[in-house]
Amino acid sequence: MIFYKFLIKRAIEAFLVIMAELIIVFYLANIAAPNPASVWAGPEASPEQIQIVTELYHLNQPWYIQLYYYLGNFFTGKWGISPLYQTPVISLIEEYLPVTIELAIIALILKIILEISLGILSALKPNGLLDNSIRVVYTITRSAPPFIVALLLLLILSYYFHVFPSSYYMNPILALHESKFYIQIGGHKYYFWFIDNMPILNSLLVGDIPAFVSALDHSILPALALTLFGFGGIVRLTRNSMLEVLNTDYIKTARAKGLKERIVITRHALRNALLSSITLISVIFAGLMQGSLVVETIFNYYGIGYLVAESLLNLDTPTLIAATVVITIVVVISNLVADISYALLDPRIRDAL
Numbered sequence: 001m002i003f004y005k006f007l008i009k010r011a012i013e014a015f016l017v018i019m020a021e022l023i024i025v026f027y028l029a030n031i032a033a034p035n036p037a038s039v040w041a042g043p044e045a046s047p048e049q050i051q052i053v054t055e056l057y058h059l060n061q062p063w064y065i066q067l068y069y070y071l072g073n074f075f076t077g078k079w080g081i082s083p084l085y086q087t088p089v090i091s092l093i094e095e096y097l098p099v100t101i102e103l104a105i106i107a108l109i110l111k112i113i114l115e116i117s118l119g120i121l122s123a124l125k126p127n128g129l130l131d132n133s134i135r136v137v138y139t140i141t142r143s144a145p146p147f148i149v150a151l152l153l154l155l156i157l158s159y160y161f162h163v164f165p166s167s168y169y170m171n172p173i174l175a176l177h178e179s180k181f182y183i184q185i186g187g188h189k190y191y192f193w194f195i196d197n198m199p200i201l202n203s204l205l206v207g208d209i210p211a212f213v214s215a216l217d218h219s220i221l222p223a224l225a226l227t228l229f230g231f232g233g234i235v236r237l238t239r240n241s242m243l244e245v246l247n248t249d250y251i252k253t254a255r256a257k258g259l260k261e262r263i264v265i266t267r268h269a270l271r272n273a274l275l276s277s278i279t280l281i282s283v284i285f286a287g288l289m290q291g292s293l294v295v296e297t298i299f300n301y302y303g304i305g306y307l308v309a310e311s312l313l314n315l316d317t318p319t320l321i322a323a324t325v326v327i328t329i330v331v332v333i334s335n336l337v338a339d340i341s342y343a344l345l346d347p348r349i350r351d352a353l
Helices: 002-032 036-041 047-056 063-074 089-124 129-143 146-160 199-205 209-227 233-246 249-256 261-278 281-299 304-313 317-345 347-352
Strands: 182-185 188-191
Touching (some): 002 063, 002 317, 036 317, 089 129, 089 199, 089 317, 146 209, 281 317
């Protein structure tokens, strides 16, 4: 019962954070525009179109009145029309969000494999040459601004050595396919539009190998840049957890029984040391979603981070507000999952509830 109260409390806090962010972004977007009506209507709108948009979004009223009507439309999926793309904003979100989530998942997998491996290697011979070298590497990458890391990868691996393509999420001559996967309820087919807009997963599921190879090839550089975003946190955590576990009595007992060091590490030490790292996965995913703004802009990778940057540069206020709020929702949900994971996996926190 106490756990359910904890869950409800965290969910309410998450909702309040999302609402606060929406209000702040809406306010800033409106005061930043010299003429909100012309911005919402688009630069090429006629006076008649501007008047229609003004009445539709109540732009001739104070911003808090506009916010009131916007919230009503937001919860019903009426997020407005993008003046930049001339299409409903919610359609843009459906198109761009899955691309970023797929990229973030790839980066998350790379990050977990790479950082946990380095953390284990550091713990096996602490303060040795390898340990010190790993610490130097993650200190440098963690200290460098994300856009510098992304630009260096682009310059070295794409411009100079032509190992990977420099932009877009797949070869432009190839196209995504309509999904063959759906559920049927009451005679209606509901297609998984989310899968439709994930380049790698979409092409893999429909068996389009050239598109799959192209999408995977185009994702490596931005995924690597995202992997290096905030690099080193899991390395340190894994290293410290491993060192702590390796000094416990049951590990010493296992060694005294004559078990091979490999078995001691993999079956006993590693399993217990990874608990703290696993609970960080949701938090790391949230950080990757935030980092997508920089990475996708540099690589012209058409995800929601790229959409935010384009809408900001072109004063596409409806898209900017919606895309920013959607990113916030993903980040807040990721942090909520992390809190729940802590409560479920860590006995100390679970017992305290």
